[in-house]
Amino acid sequence: xxxxxxxxxxxxxxxxxxxxxxxxxxxxxxxxxxxxxxxxxxxxxxxxxxxxxxxxxxxxxxxxxxxxxxxxxxxxxxxxxxxxxxxxxxxxxxxxxxxxxxxxxxxxxxxxxxxxxxxxxxxxxxxxxxxxxxxxxxxxxxxxxxxxxxxxxxxxxx
Amino acid sequence: xxxxxxxxxxxxxxxxxxxxxxxxxxxxxxxxxxxxxxxxxxxxxxxxxxxxxxxxxxxxxxxxxxxxxxxxxxxxxxxxxxxxxxxxxxxxxxxxxxxxxxxxxxxxxxxxxxxxxxxxxxxxxxxxxxxxxxxxxxxxxxxxxxxxxxxxxxxxxxxxxxxxxxxxxxxxxxxxxxxxxxxxxxxxxxxxxxxxxxxxxxxxxxxxxxxxxxxxxxxxxxxxxxxxxxxxxxxxxxxxxxxxxxxxxxxxxxxxxxxxxxxxxxxxxxxxxxxxxxxxxxxxxxxxxxxxxxxxxxxxxxxxxxxxxxxxxxxxxxxxxxxxxxxxxxxxxxxxxxxxxxxxxxxxxxxxxxxxxxxxxxxxxxxxxxxxxxxxxxxxxxxxxxxxxxxxxxxxxxxxxxxxxxxxxxxxxxxxxxxxxxxxxxxxxxxxxxxxxxxxxxxxxxxxxxxxxxxxxxxxxxxxxxxxxxxxxxxxxxxxxxxxxxxxxxxxxxxxxxxxxxxxxxxxxxxxxxxxxxxxxxxxxxxxxxxxxxxxxxxxxxxxxxxxxxxxxxxxxxxxxxxxxxxxxxxxxxxxxxxxxxxxxxxxxxxxxxxxxxxxxxxxxxxxxxxxxxxxxxxxxxxxxxxxxxxxxxxxxxxxxxxxxxxxxxxxxxxxxxxxxxxxxxxxxxxxxxxxxxxxxxxxxxxxxxxxxxxxxxxxxxxxxxxxxxxxxxxxxxxxxxxx
Numbered sequence: 001x002x003x004x005x006x007x008x009x010x011x012x013x014x015x016x017x018x019x020x021x022x023x024x025x026x027x028x029x030x031x032x033x034x035x036x037x038x039x040x041x042x043x044x045x046x047x048x049x050x051x052x053x054x055x056x057x058x059x060x061x062x063x064x065x066x067x068x069x070x071x072x073x074x075x076x077x078x079x080x081x082x083x084x085x086x087x088x089x090x091x092x093x094x095x096x097x098x099x100x101x102x103x104x105x106x107x108x109x110x111x112x113x114x115x116x117x118x119x120x121x122x123x124x125x126x127x128x129x130x131x132x133x134x135x136x137x138x139x140x141x142x143x144x145x146x147x148x149x150x151x152x153x154x155x156x157x158x
Numbered sequence: 159x160x161x162x163x164x165x166x167x168x169x170x171x172x173x174x175x176x177x178x179x180x181x182x183x184x185x186x187x188x189x190x191x192x193x194x195x196x197x198x199x200x201x202x203x204x205x206x207x208x209x210x211x212x213x214x215x216x217x218x219x220x221x222x223x224x225x226x227x228x229x230x231x232x233x234x235x236x237x238x239x240x241x242x243x244x245x246x247x248x249x250x251x252x253x254x255x256x257x258x259x260x261x262x263x264x265x266x267x268x269x270x271x272x273x274x275x276x277x278x279x280x281x282x283x284x285x286x287x288x289x290x291x292x293x294x295x296x297x298x299x300x301x302x303x304x305x306x307x308x309x310x311x312x313x314x315x316x317x318x319x320x321x322x323x324x325x326x327x328x329x330x331x332x333x334x335x336x337x338x339x340x341x342x343x344x345x346x347x348x349x350x351x352x353x354x355x356x357x358x359x360x361x362x363x364x365x366x367x368x369x370x371x372x373x374x375x376x377x378x379x380x381x382x383x384x385x386x387x388x389x390x391x392x393x394x395x396x397x398x399x400x401x402x403x404x405x406x407x408x409x410x411x412x413x414x415x416x417x418x419x420x421x422x423x424x425x426x427x428x429x430x431x432x433x434x435x436x437x438x439x440x441x442x443x444x445x446x447x448x449x450x451x452x453x454x455x456x457x458x459x460x461x462x463x464x465x466x467x468x469x470x471x472x473x474x475x476x477x478x479x480x481x482x483x484x485x486x487x488x489x490x491x492x493x494x495x496x497x498x499x500x501x502x503x504x505x506x507x508x509x510x511x512x513x514x515x516x517x518x519x520x521x522x523x524x525x526x527x528x529x530x531x532x533x534x535x536x537x538x539x540x541x542x543x544x545x546x547x548x549x550x551x552x553x554x555x556x557x558x559x560x561x562x563x564x565x566x567x568x569x570x571x572x573x574x575x576x577x578x579x580x581x582x583x584x585x586x587x588x589x590x591x592x593x594x595x596x597x598x599x600x601x602x603x604x605x606x607x608x609x610x611x612x613x614x615x616x617x618x619x620x621x622x623x624x625x626x627x628x629x630x631x632x633x634x635x636x637x638x639x640x641x642x643x644x645x646x647x648x649x650x651x652x653x654x655x656x657x658x659x660x661x662x663x664x665x666x667x668x669x670x671x672x673x674x675x676x677x678x679x680x681x682x683x684x685x686x687x688x689x690x691x692x693x694x695x696x697x698x699x700x701x702x703x704x705x706x707x708x709x710x711x712x713x714x715x716x717x718x719x720x721x722x723x724x725x726x727x728x729x730x731x732x733x734x735x736x737x738x739x740x741x742x743x744x745x746x747x748x749x750x751x752x753x754x755x756x757x758x759x760x761x762x763x764x765x766x767x768x769x770x771x772x773x774x775x776x777x778x779x780x781x782x783x784x785x786x787x788x789x790x791x792x793x794x795x796x797x798x799x800x801x802x803x804x805x806x807x808x809x810x811x812x813x814x815x816x817x818x819x820x821x822x823x824x825x826x827x828x829x830x831x832x833x834x835x836x837x838x839x840x841x842x843x844x845x846x847x848x849x850x851x852x853x854x855x856x857x858x859x860x861x862x863x864x865x866x867x868x869x870x871x872x873x874x875x876x877x878x879x880x881x882x
Contacts, residue, residue, distance in 0.1 A: 021436075038382075038506070039435070041814055043587070043815070048505060098367070099235070099786075100232050101554070134505065135505070138826075140792065141788050144823065
């Protein structure tokens with residue numbers, strides 16, 4: 001059943017009309033043209049579709065829009081607007097984490113959510129938060145280093 | 159400001175096929191049409207005051223320097239490396255370069271090694287190193303001529319830096335932009351001298367990549383991100399069995415799904431076109447398709463192995479012969495190694511956007527073979543190639559999967575049913591895994607003899623599919639697939655007697671294609687695993703055993719010794735822990751890799767550490783090289799630990815990342831890469847880590863447990879500790 005609803009995405013109201021079971025991923029990409037969030041598996045196996053809903057990292061490919069009225073949705077396009085997100089992006093560029101880049105929106109959103117919750121994560125924290133994000137190019141070594149660098153930069157600041 | 163822009167139609171200029179310097183193990187048995195080595199082209203007129211001395215460089219009046227990329231960016235950093243080479247010889251202001259994807263144009267952008275427009279085989283720098291340098295140098299020299307004429311001075315009194323020509327004696331300066339129009343009126347200088355490497359200001363530095371900023375903020379545009387006014391979205395299901403056909407389709411339920419615009423039924427695939435991917439996917443799922451499986455409906459993996467093993471009993475075609483292995487002396491050891499079908503599983507699933515009209519077709523895609531996409535689409539539509547416009551994009555992983563145009567042809571066949579409208583056809587992950595063009599199965603048989611701890615004779619037979627016979631027929635001559643025997647015919651060891659043979663055996667029910675590491679994967683695996691078994695038989699340390707036979711390959715010997723040293727080779731390891739080594743000269747780079755791994759009593763393998771030492775000649779961007787090795791090693795470890803595609807009733811059994819597993823963050827070892835600086839010509843690096851990791855890991859397991867695994871993926875049951 002198609003319903004009109006207003007989603008709050010990156011602080012802006014976006015009216016959309018899709019069936020209730022439509023995953024947020026396809027609303028973002030195909031309906032709104034926000035292609036920063038990526039499709040990788042459709043089964044919440046790869047993490048490429050990671051966005052934040054009320055600050056929590058979620059896989060948008062299995063998240064029907066029906067449950068999202070009134071929630072704050074943040075995508076990669078607005079990651080830089082948060083202090084943590086900006087720190088993460090800076091570390092990503094400093095350490096040249098990226099290779100093909102396709103998984104990196106998801107990696108950055110997962111990493112940002114991790115650091116919001118756990119400002120000084122251990123290796124075990126990083127494993128737990130990031131093992132849902134697959135990178136076929138194998139950037140994991142640098143992803144881990146960049147998370148630690150972003151965490152350190154936050155420590156210095158405070 | 160650096161940026162990567164969309165393709166614009168290629169600049170028209172006359173140019174023969176490039177023929178660049180090439181160093182490396184992939185030696186082509188056929189001859190390219192000869193053309194002068196990287197002769198810069200005479201520009202066709204002024205072109206609106208822009209200076210366009212060749213196919214790679216365009217400078218406008220504002221000084222914006224557009225560099226056209228002949229090779230595609232799929233994470234290997236090649237856009238930045240190519241830009242660095244061009245900008246180096248051009249003495250451009252690197253902060254102002256703009257990059258463009260090359261259009262389909264084999265006259266100007268063909269890979270000099272292959273004669274077609276292709277990015278693959280870790281060959282971009284090797285193939286384009288000299289042509290790009292010459293192009294940059296020619297452009298620079300022409301700008302200097304223009305400035306010298308403007309100032310009425312001798313060109314020899316002028317120098318260049320950061321996008322300016324400078325007249326030393328008078329201190330006068332002119333920006334390239336100011337000279338563009340004047341330079342455009344001159345014939346580009348031929349045979350302009352190249353810079354001495356000691357004077358490089360960009361090449362050799364770990365400069366930040368030009369494409370990465372857009373990849374951390376969602377701005378980068380991959381093929382799958384194409385968005386066009388009025389675009390529709392589609393997904394497809396091709397026959398799950400190769401050779402199968404649609405028998406009957408019930409479209410009723412599919413047509414009722416909200417958002418579905420059209421159901422497409424072709425002879426061998428069904429598709430659903432809709433307002434967005436979710437509707438397309440639901441529509442496709444609602445289609446009730448009855449497939450006629452065709453001739454391959456009973457094929458199984460077991461049958462495929464039976465057939466390959468039977469084929470491997472043939473003599474094969476002789477690919478290399480040194481001395482006479484039939485006169486072998488010494489203690490004999492034999493083994494056979496088997497490698498499975500592998501999927502590519504790029505993070506960006508297969509996709510292509512196509513708009514088909516009566517008189518033309520437009521394509522948006524990320525592809526390693528843009529001209530082949532244009533040609534095959536044109537052939538499909540029975541149109542001249544000029545009527546097919548192809549826009550390339552950044553690739554969300556290539557790994558050889560995007561060396562095929564099939565996803566473009568599928569998209570065109572679907573979009574043809576919805577003419578005049580751009581249709582973005584995106585494969586589900588399931589379709590991506592099950593309609594892959596797989597890395598072939600291989601069975602490699604080795605038989606060697608030892609005399610006084612050294613190899614006296616080495617008999618090697620590769621059995622598997624010939625990808626080149628299909629992909630580049632001129633490269634398949636006299637029954638030899640030169641990719642299938644790559645790194646076998648050019649083994650680095652001092653071998654008095656060597657025989658390499660190839661048996662072509664094509665599998666039923668699957669299509670085979672190039673996968674990162676290509677033919678070197680199977681040969682480096684078999685040879686390096688076997689080397690460890692020989693070392694044990696000879697009572698020698700695996701590193702020392704190899705080093706003693708690398709007299710003819712000092713670069714590889716140096717890499718081996720450095721890797722051993724840096725990895726702590728020889729130091730004690732824990733119980734059921736061990737180190738394994740792999741030495742390989744593949745892709746024109748000389749690399750040794752040591753893996754340190756531990757096997758628990760259940761047979762689970764934990765990779766603790768990987769150390770590699772590589773001599774890759776002149777490193778254009780050393781950071782890129784380290785990144786490619788880190789990534790390539792992880793790609794190879796994934797394959798060794800998990801990679802397996804199996805067939806049952808003609809169908810691929812795997813479908814997504816839950817059953818086609820790959821390495822994740824929590825499984826990644828410590829990786830140390832040591833670059834050996836040599837002034838040699840650049841080697842290839844994109845695939846070098848991938849071929850090295852599996853044999854080094856398998857050898858570590860051999861050291862840890864004594865189990866000589868002969869097949870991949872690693873079988874944990876074989877590694878479980880025996881009950882005492």
